[in-house]
Amino acid sequence: MNVTYNINASGFYGEFGGAFVPEVLHRAVKELQDSYAGIIESDSFQRQYRQLLRDYVGRPSALYEATKLSRKYGARIFLKREDLNHTGAHKINNALGQVMLAKTLGKTRIIAETGAGQHGVATATACALLDMPCTVYMGKTDIARQMPNVERMKMLGAQVKPVTCGNMTLKDAVNDAIRDWCCHPQDTFYVIGSAVGPHPYPDIVARLQSVISEEIKWQLKEQTGRDYPDYLMACVGGGSNAIGTFYHYLDDMRTRLVLAEAGGKGYDTEQTAASIHSGSVGILHGSRIMVLQNADGQIQEAYSISAGLDYPGIGPVHCNLAQQQRAQVIAINDDEALAAAMELTRMEGIIPALESAHILAALPKMQFKPTDIVVLTVSGRGDKDMATYLNIEH
Ligand SMILES: Cc1ncc(COP(=O)(O)O)c(C=O)c1O
Known part of the structure; x- marks a missing residue:
């Protein structure tokens, strides 16, 4: 079939x-x-x-081989730089x-x-x-x-x-x-x-964001000689940068798909936004998805340090990818995301958005082979998060 x-x-x-x-x-x-x-x-x-997209947004966005990050995590890691777009994100x-x-x-x-x-x-x-x-x-x-x-x-x-x-x-x-x-x-x-x-x-x-994986195909071919990676990695709030990253590889089983959802203070606590780890099937905002809800079906308040991931549901495409085990979903807590943001900043000179930091924090949890090619989407830049990073009170 x-x-x-x-x-x-x-x-x-x-x-x-x-x-x-x-x-x-x-x-x-x-x-x-x-x-x-x-x-x-x-x-x-x-x-x-x-x-x-070309003249106003500045596409194609760069596909950057992060050599220091690669050395640390033991694979060839490429960053898809959506943070470089006009307005700072995908x-x-x-x-x-x-x-x-x-x-x-x-x-x-x-x-x-x-x-x-x-x-x-x-x-x-x-x-x-x-x-x-x-x-x-x-x-x-x-x-x-x-x-x-x-x-x-x-x-x-x-x-x-x-x-x-x-x-x-x-x-x-x-x-x-x-x-x-x-x-x-x-x-x-x-x-x-x-x-x-x-x-x-x-x-x-999905169609409008699919330009991300369309570009990854030819950029990867140019830089590595093949047009598919072993891993594609993206953070997921509702799922737009992730489906853009995955779109042209959804049915290509040579590529493994990895998502990071927001664990908040821990997916087994009340302060979480990890709908795949801690949610169940329900209807929210017009769609049947995995949602954080109580036994009566009341939607629970989500929590994440990252405003873009602070949502008690996750889009239907990703619910299905997780259920079919096509995608691996990792819950990342606030403190792990903050540490990963600092690591990318100091190691590669790129200040990521707090949302993107969640997928960077999944890197230490992966078991790569040295020959693996990994593409990780940096969905946005961290300017908006400076107060949180520097721990400034509003
Ligand atoms: C930079 C950035 N990345 C990721 C997200 C999460 O959204 P999505 O899952 O739709 O990509 C947001 C949402 O605001 C965002 O601003």
């Missing part, structure tokens, strides 16, 4: 995914389901999108594409949620460039810990709406964005920042 880990015709990845949305959003979601693939794959969309690949999609569908207003602020900044940037009004929902906890990004969004002309429900992080920001969307389903396009949400969002995000 030809196994595929990609989406099926009904919007599921194995038992995960689907579109569980309130009645009022049915029409908008159906419109998107019927049109997204045709629009994204059309020549005119691809021409404009590719040109923006999020811009998706935000530009979704704002273009919104315009093609005739929508006149953009809303988004953000945790670390990188998706908010990317969406505000795309809206400034493509002349769309933009509202970004962000939890008050995240506003405090990611202040530089809040200021950037405001300067870019976006309205940042503080969210004060729950523990005031990413989940709560998504809730408020969905509430807004329910009130304005006709004119508003919801730009979702990760591979989560109802079908077709996970597939939209």
Whole structure:
């Protein structure tokens, strides 16, 4: 049988995914389901999108062989440098594409949620460039810990709406964005920042981020003589940089896939965001996924030092990859991530985002052979995390 880990015709990845949305959003979601693939794959969309990725985002992002890191961990380790993109993370690949999609569908207003602020900044940037009004929902906890990004969004002309429900992080920001969307389903396009949400969002995000693995293929061929690595490694919040990194290798069994989710203070404690290790199957934000929930199905508050991974769920594609044991999932605690960020900074002169630091912290837990080729995605840069790294009180 030809196994595929990609989406099926009904919007599921194995038992995960689907579109569980309130009645009022049915029409908008159906419109998107019927049109997204045709629009994204059309020549005119691809021409404009590719040109923006090259001339505006600065792609291709570098594939850098980190020789000191390689020596320490005993394999050839390459870093896919999404931190070098315009606005500082992979999020811009998706935000530009979704704002273009919104315009093609005739929508006149953009809303988004953000945790670390990188998706908010990317969406505000795309809206400034493509002349769309933009509202970004962000939890008050995240506003405090990611202040530089809040200021950037405001300067870019976006309205940042503080969210004060729950523990005031990413989940709560998504809730408020969905509430807004329910009130304005006709004119508003919801730009979702990760591979989560109802079908077709996970597939939209996967297609737009797939440029990462498309580039890895030819860059690796150029640098090593073969176009596939033994390991691909990425951190996972909802899963957008990870699916971008894996996309063109999903069904290539020569490449092992490794994900790092946020253990917080430990996946066996209450202060965690490790949905694969500690969650169970449930429905959150329109999709059947692994979620942190209590015995009654109430969603539990997630915890991670990293705002971008502080979410009680994980996208459906990754739930399936984990369930099918196609991907290995490692939980990384706050202190391990902080140490890994410092190590990359001092060893290679690259200050990574706290989210990316989680996958760097998986390196000591791997058992590589010296001939192994490893590609690890550095999803973003650490400017936004300086206060946390330097332990400065807000
Ligand atoms: C730099 C960075 N990396 C990773 C993530 C996690 O998101 P995802 O799993 O969608 O890549 C975020 C989210 O804000 C981020 O800002």
